[in-house]
Amino acid sequence: MMKILVLHGPNLNLLGTREPGVYGRRTLADINKALTDLAEAQQTELRFLQSNHEGALIDAIHEARGWADGILINPGAFTHYSYALRDAITAVGLPAVEIHLSNVAAREAFRHKSVVTAVCVGQISGFGWRSYTLALQALIDHLVTV
Amino acid sequence: MMKILVLHGPNLNLLGTREPGVYGRRTLADINKALTDLAEAQQTELRFLQSNHEGALIDAIHEARGWADGILINPGAFTHYSYALRDAITAVGLPAVEIHLSNVAAREAFRHKSVVTAVCVGQISGFGWRSYTLALQALIDHLVTV
Amino acid sequence: MMKILVLHGPNLNLLGTREPGVYGRRTLADINKALTDLAEAQQTELRFLQSNHEGALIDAIHEARGWADGILINPGAFTHYSYALRDAITAVGLPAVEIHLSNVAAREAFRHKSVVTAVCVGQISGFGWRSYTLALQALIDHLVTV
Amino acid sequence: MMKILVLHGPNLNLLGTREPGVYGRRTLADINKALTDLAEAQQTELRFLQSNHEGALIDAIHEARGWADGILINPGAFTHYSYALRDAITAVGLPAVEIHLSNVAAREAFRHKSVVTAVCVGQISGFGWRSYTLALQALIDHLVTV
Amino acid sequence: MMKILVLHGPNLNLLGTREPGVYGRRTLADINKALTDLAEAQQTELRFLQSNHEGALIDAIHEARGWADGILINPGAFTHYSYALRDAITAVGLPAVEIHLSNVAAREAFRHKSVVTAVCVGQISGFGWRSYTLALQALIDHLVTV
Amino acid sequence: MMKILVLHGPNLNLLGTREPGVYGRRTLADINKALTDLAEAQQTELRFLQSNHEGALIDAIHEARGWADGILINPGAFTHYSYALRDAITAVGLPAVEIHLSNVAAREAFRHKSVVTAVCVGQISGFGWRSYTLALQALIDHLVTV
Amino acid sequence: MMKILVLHGPNLNLLGTREPGVYGRRTLADINKALTDLAEAQQTELRFLQSNHEGALIDAIHEARGWADGILINPGAFTHYSYALRDAITAVGLPAVEIHLSNVAAREAFRHKSVVTAVCVGQISGFGWRSYTLALQALIDHLVTV
């Protein structure tokens, strides 16, 4: 059975209420539920963490070395400056997939730069909550193949 | 029945033989076959075009206004400078999804900039040939919802 | 009798339907008609070409050496990167006038840079379809004077 | 009857004597005469101001709110840095057309940037004194249509 | 017997008539003749293509995989932006030599950057038509050695 | 009765002892006391948080959605890079005022850029501890009016 | 009795009518009245000048050396380029406070840079006409303390 850590970065706990025109109306619980449904259908176990603390996300990535096969991560605004998060992904050596709900390339200039993508397997952005389910499928397929 | 135009940009006709370490060993025919299988299972019709000519890709996008519901596009190296391709996508008003086989953010600096993403629905990159099937699924879901 | 080549760059074939808020509701045929009317009144012959192919525009500029006295060109998105188009204008040595329907300086940053203007006689932008008729008048007057 | 303010920026009082290779041999009086002739033929009244004082040009733009339908402006070197002039145009809300005698894009790098264009209807540059008559025609047509 | 593809990029068909002060008075036919003479003396077969179409040059590079041992290419203005051309050279894996008639480093700033050099064996620029014969000799020697 | 969250970012707990030449001699307790006095005189309730943890500040902003009418924030050094803090302010939709004790524009270059100001109502900087009382007055007036 | 010079830069004479969505509906007379009321309550005398002429503002700053204790200044668009204004403030050595009605950090990029702030005591921006009254209070308090 495959095991995957799902990380939600800062401010994603407000999903559904935060700028719904940009991020959609689904809550984080809705997204986690959709991911769980998809995961169960593929014999995959998920563990979730949302945190507004960069350090807590790094801690969770470190712990994942002990149990997980891969990581789904929506780094939120940490995408644009958290080299510590980037180093954490490199350090544990687990395949990771970067997720964005919105099409970051169509928003403010500071959102066009990700310091994380280069150490991930790939990136999926712009499909709202479906960015998550696509990413889960992508990671499961990647883990099966590699 | 949904109809989707699948566009492959310059040099993608060499897939499978071109730098397999970067782009994988599947040929373009293999990818088109995988897409067709997925599309048929979802009552979706695909039409394919690969071209090394920017103008031919633009012409195809224009024609798609007459028959297609959406566009899958791997712009290849045009990603980085073809504002004409970008304008074509905007001009026809069809939802488009940008695809990259490799994780462009982990390669040469010039590949980090896409002039096309901002006018697409979203982007999927880094999953090899599966970037295409993920993108097809993403576009079908998007079209069903909107 | 003066002879002028009128070149329309990529995506301009969609005029009238493409983002009318930006580009206006007149079609390319309408514009060509307005130009023809104005040209006839001044004993000037026009030949038109619209193409989404950079190479086709360059070929036409080259051929113009054999018959034309000047060139009107709306390079569309090629404005921003086609140094080949720029070189073609320099190479044939015919006076050219650059045209833009919209006020490019008021749009996205990438539209603020033109690689073509420096090798033209002048530029007219922002007046919708009238940018064309003004440019035709400007070129005729220029040709008469020089 | 339409009324238009014609503004000539710094150093344009020297036209005809100042670098004739760049700016032509016509004096400002010649240009104003040509504009007046054209205006009269179209039931349009013009008022002229040339000043080397940024503040005087801004004052004139402000006063134009009381009587003018539009503005023709050759900002001279203010083109490149006078955000105050730009704000004045925005503040009065009158349609303005930016004029340059020379093809600024073919000259020194500092002349390639205009801080004014984005708040004008459009720009005409490179046609010598005819830039003015073309711009007058453009503005009259614009005012008739809007 | 060695076989080499000789590619001439946009506007090079005008050689001899186009800005002779910059590019010299020899026509493309003259250059091809000089190359053929040199090639024959060294048991080398050449095939030539000049095109103003980026796509046509890429197509020719692709086809060269079937028959050629190396490529001589003067990319003309595509030098400065055609990442698609660059990718084509990388994709076919044939040794290529970049040629410029003029000393591009002594001309406009935009000509100082080549997106192609890094994927070629080397570059020769500034010697007029002799840049071609030097490059042919360089490529033959390279092929013999490798 | 109005309620306002007052946030003090990293290192502000050392106020009064930390570089008094730059930040003044008042402690954070002194400032909070001055704010409380002013607030009470205007029927406003304040809650304070100082933290060196970016995540703790974000958590507090999120919780403020449940009780506060607005936010006073001196982001300290987070001003210059915490896009997560910026997103938190946008996400909760409460009016915020940015405060700086020192005149950041007169200090090191990295302090000239704030990633937070654009999502606040306004900014007050340079008046030492009075920046806080001015900001409180500004926010109360803003809340009364809107 | 304290004496303060209040300077309003270019285009501020149009307040109330100029882009009210950005600058509010109060006229400059309204603002001056509000300032006068506040000043009188604190035994402070104000003198006002609005000018669209950079030189007139500089002259007024120079003259203030003879009578004023401090300066309130909304430099309008001069904020972004008038190093002469900056030097004038430094030269007279009077404490100055920079004021902006709108939140300049949330507007066009050119408005993000102030050449004046570094030589002022502090800056207040984004609170509409209240930016002025806050600034007056800030300056009075600063003068009393120093």
Next chain:
Amino acid sequence: MMKILVLHGPNLNLLGTREPGVYGRRTLADINKALTDLAEAQQTELRFLQSNHEGALIDAIHEARGWADGILINPGAFTHYSYALRDAITAVGLPAVEIHLSNVAAREAFRHKSVVTAVCVGQISGFGWRSYTLALQALIDHLVTV
């Protein structure tokens, strides 16, 4: 007896297992042991903290004001963006030495910039675990001298 705080930044807890080609095979415990041995030989007491939380590192620096004579710090990835950490070092006024295991100048471009060095006594980088012992010696000598 001298007392020194030794701070290890994010991801350094994984030392020995994390990219040993870059960071070496010694664990953090090994390094702390080596430091302790060296410190004891020089009558110096060390206290250690590793944290992935920027705020925890700042808190520790603040507390060090009460007991420590100096600080050894390997800021890990915070090196490149944590201005809050920089301000903490400045605020407590203790001499600090910056340490890097690897030669950061020989790695990715983003690692070439340190926001912390300028407020430290000096920097030692590239000597693996010995960077720490060298830094300890450097700090002790510095403290003895000053």
Next chain:
Amino acid sequence: MMKILVLHGPNLNLLGTREPGVYGRRTLADINKALTDLAEAQQTELRFLQSNHEGALIDAIHEARGWADGILINPGAFTHYSYALRDAITAVGLPAVEIHLSNVAAREAFRHKSVVTAVCVGQISGFGWRSYTLALQALIDHLVTV
């Protein structure tokens, strides 16, 4: 008899009192006196203008065409942005010498750029009031020779 216009830009009327550590203790009258003494000894007539108004300086340059042989100019802060002043010097075609009291290269970064130097004969900076007398000697010698 030679005739020279001496122009003093903004804030130079305050010389002697304005930041004497930077600009020295001599007043503008002192400098003009020293210049007059030197000029009389060489049969040269000087006329002086100090203005804080860019337009007034331009007007004076224009008028100088009628009577002067050359121009001495200390543009003050206009040095860094007044392209209108630059154009005025070019337009009148009189030889000009740029003067700075202080060594601008050793001061703030914005003072390192002069938009005026390139159209002057030369520049003298850093020698306090003697920059003026040196410049006068330089201009007289230049006029005698040319």
Next chain:
Amino acid sequence: MMKILVLHGPNLNLLGTREPGVYGRRTLADINKALTDLAEAQQTELRFLQSNHEGALIDAIHEARGWADGILINPGAFTHYSYALRDAITAVGLPAVEIHLSNVAAREAFRHKSVVTAVCVGQISGFGWRSYTLALQALIDHLVTV
């Protein structure tokens, strides 16, 4: 009989032993021998200098005015910053050809910029020791023709 100065810049004395993967296994003596053979066959005399001293290379260029018809120069790392070398080439007015053994465009970013090319006839790079023989041929042909 033609005479040519051959200059080898810094570190080229180590050729054959220095990074043979980059620079090849031939020694400088080997290259000089190959050049001499080629030169003799064409009635050309060569003189050689290798130096790690910028000044020695400049001195040699100066002396070449007395005897040489042209210069072959591999400036080594001076390529990237020695404007003094550049000025020397311009000053003596002899035609020079710039040589690089490796394809500098495919190496570190700092090697992409040459301060010398613009004052040479042309440049040859990437062909190992054959870059030299090609360059000699190019220079001889150039000298014969001019």
Next chain:
Amino acid sequence: MMKILVLHGPNLNLLGTREPGVYGRRTLADINKALTDLAEAQQTELRFLQSNHEGALIDAIHEARGWADGILINPGAFTHYSYALRDAITAVGLPAVEIHLSNVAAREAFRHKSVVTAVCVGQISGFGWRSYTLALQALIDHLVTV
């Protein structure tokens, strides 16, 4: 017995008298003495060279191939531009350690960039003359281990 070359770059011969506030009061002889003492205690032989000539430093590095095991180098101002020095270090393949007396990151911007660090083992800066002894220890330890 280990042998190490110690290189002192330009202006270091003035140590002790040159800006003692920045570089300390020890002379170069003092530093060399301290190094010799430390070296002797570890059976290491040192040879010293100070030169203001870039070429002399490069020559010494080349010669070190014949006798030395490693290099200590304080490149002085060559740090910031001497790519020739950098290439010399790479060419001889000896481990080198870069030394700076002062904390270069805390000084002028041009001192923040080193073109040498990336080809050294590591860097030590900011500890005055002790930077040298620390570096010697670091190099000896490095040589013993490798």
Next chain:
Amino acid sequence: MMKILVLHGPNLNLLGTREPGVYGRRTLADINKALTDLAEAQQTELRFLQSNHEGALIDAIHEARGWADGILINPGAFTHYSYALRDAITAVGLPAVEIHLSNVAAREAFRHKSVVTAVCVGQISGFGWRSYTLALQALIDHLVTV
């Protein structure tokens, strides 16, 4: 009696023959003669050095500490990159004046930046050989005053 070192940088030995259109027809001997005449008239002794070797110029500056009161220096192309020369001037603490024959601001972009000016008393440029005599006068006056 005052004593001054006069330094001429690289390529200045060719004066009179090198690009006379830019640098004039006087030789270095002519200039030194003119300087000597002027110096003698003012009881000043000059010593001259021209060198193409950066190190030789630095050595001479160092030696000047023993005998000279000041330095005149035309650094030639070293102006643009020799931080070692800059440090030498700072290190000896003698007042220096920077000289340029041509108006460097009117030439190539790389000549617009001087790394030396900020550590000199002042700069004189653009007056041909008279730049030297003006600079000598400026330095003598400076030395007399200080």
